[in-house]
Amino acid sequence: MTARFLPVTQRLITCTRSVLSAPILVRERWLLNNGRHRLFSSMTGMLRSEDKVIVNFINRDGEKITTEGKIGDSLLDVVVEKNLDIDGFGACEGTLACSTCHLIFDDDIFKQLDSATDEELDMLDLAYGLTDTSRLGCQICLKKFMNDMTVKVPEGVSDVRQAADMSKTTSGI
């Protein structure tokens, strides 16, 4: 596969919000993932457990997915790196242009999050099922206090009839 870069600015947006966690250069990670995938994985393996937190996702079908993520990573990074099966999540790849990374937080965690920028709120306003504790996953970077938090993926569709039980036809990829 040949490769091309978007202008760097577009790939830098993830997590520039967080002062404590260093901004993540998506472009660098892209390189790691593309060319040196195994090296990247083994680096991850070497991280100490205190650099990680547990995150629980409640998927659209109500299934709970428990995984861990590195402190400083965004929730979009976690979904990507752990290959979580959340359909359509992160369509704009973390560039604040789609709102498909919308997640709903518990009240106590929500209160402790860095406040959202106007740009995040603008995009969030387009999200399905917006709640008072909604945020965009590509803008939330993991911190220690988030350990074992639970975030909910909102129903993607407005009509509950549409949440049909597809367990028989899905292969569960």
Added chain:
Amino acid sequence: MSAYCSRWTLRFLNRLCVSGLAKTNNKHVQHFSSQTSPSVQVCIVGSGPAGFYTAQHLLKSHKGIHVDIFEKLPVPFGLVRFGVAPDHPEVKNVINTFTQTAHLERCEFFGNVTIGSDITMEELKMAYHAVILCYGAEGSRSLGVPGEKLSGVYSAKDFVGWYNGLPANKDLNPDLSSDAVVILGQGNVALDVARILLSPVELLKKTDITQASLDSVAASKIKRVVIVGRRGPLQVACTIKELREMVNLPGTKPVLDRRDFEGIKDALKDIARPRKRLTELLMKVAMEEPSGRDAERWAAASQEWSLRFLRSPIKILPTADGKKVAGIRFAVTTLEGSGENAKAVLTGQEEEVSCGLIVSSIGYKSLPIDDGVPFDETQGVIPNDMGRVCQTPGLYCSGWVKRGPTGVIATTMNDSFETARCVLEDIDSRVLDCSMAKPGHHALRGLLEKRGVTPVSFSGWEKIDALEVTRGDEIGKPREKLLDVQEMLQLARA
């Protein structure tokens, strides 16, 4: 754009590889390739977000499905390529995921095939177990007022097609030599058009806007863009991100009349957050003194845009020789009712505005594709229940043709997933009879050949893509689009 691959698309690919579905001859894939051969033949008409998201969900969820995507143009991605503004490249990142879907073993792309003329619906129905119509909205709502056909009056669809390189609009060459432009409608498309007309050329020249459009905008004499709505400030159809971009546009000053916003504050208490934040931004611009950087920028601005409310177009006025647009007459309206459903009713007053260019951005419109497919002319959609076309088993629809021409890509994604779920449900419950084998595209290749139609494969598109990117590189743009269908076809076949 499809020539690069990000870690997100890798993730997507990985997930599909594990199921033995990817077309690449990668070791992982071969290792897992002991799967049953596809038995359900699905055809998707249209390769915009609706087509690709429907395909993605079907392929991911059911290992026995093969999807063929037919696209009228030689190039894929619909409005992501020909609608989304050139200065919003991040929106186009969805192309990465679509490209991975197209690369899957069980997915095939056929560009340059128009369903309804090159292949009939009847022929498709014979060849496939299910046909999913995702052909979008190829028409425009018309104003229905005298003068609409005058030179200098364009639909937003054509105008956007021109700056985005849609082959059908390559010769539009709108005259940008007058100082005032009127845009009718206050949706996001209207703001896209206004922004492209007013953006500094230094910004546009780093985008994939066509070179001809860039040259026109660079030579443009436009100083004033008036964006007109038939209802009030609480009913504007645009969203806040796009409005904020307009407010922050370099070299340009927003002009909002504070009288339009008097009394609106009270209404803000009871409305949902998105509308509330949008209105607050409008009010801030209209009623507050600009501070610091805004004040400086607006004082130095050489161009302006404004929002005009409660004006419904009634006549487009010609120049003395009757050849060109010289202005537009509006009926002044007032609102009956409140909120999103408020109606504009005429007051009897009229007003004229002079301008040399009018862009009508009052919405796209879906068109019927074939006599055999039900179509609701008033709503401009295919009548359906959650994507199942009414009274036509085996036929489904997603995207703008299902819902009407509104909604962002995320909306289209959700409703495409809904349609895909209905198809899966119907396969499961045997409402869709898949017991008989169907030939899929094998039945159509001969027909196409006989009719002199050569389809463009996805790798054919990738040749076009590569050349566009190379041409763009030479002039510091992400791509320079090919504008000619014949040139695309030649390149794809080479």
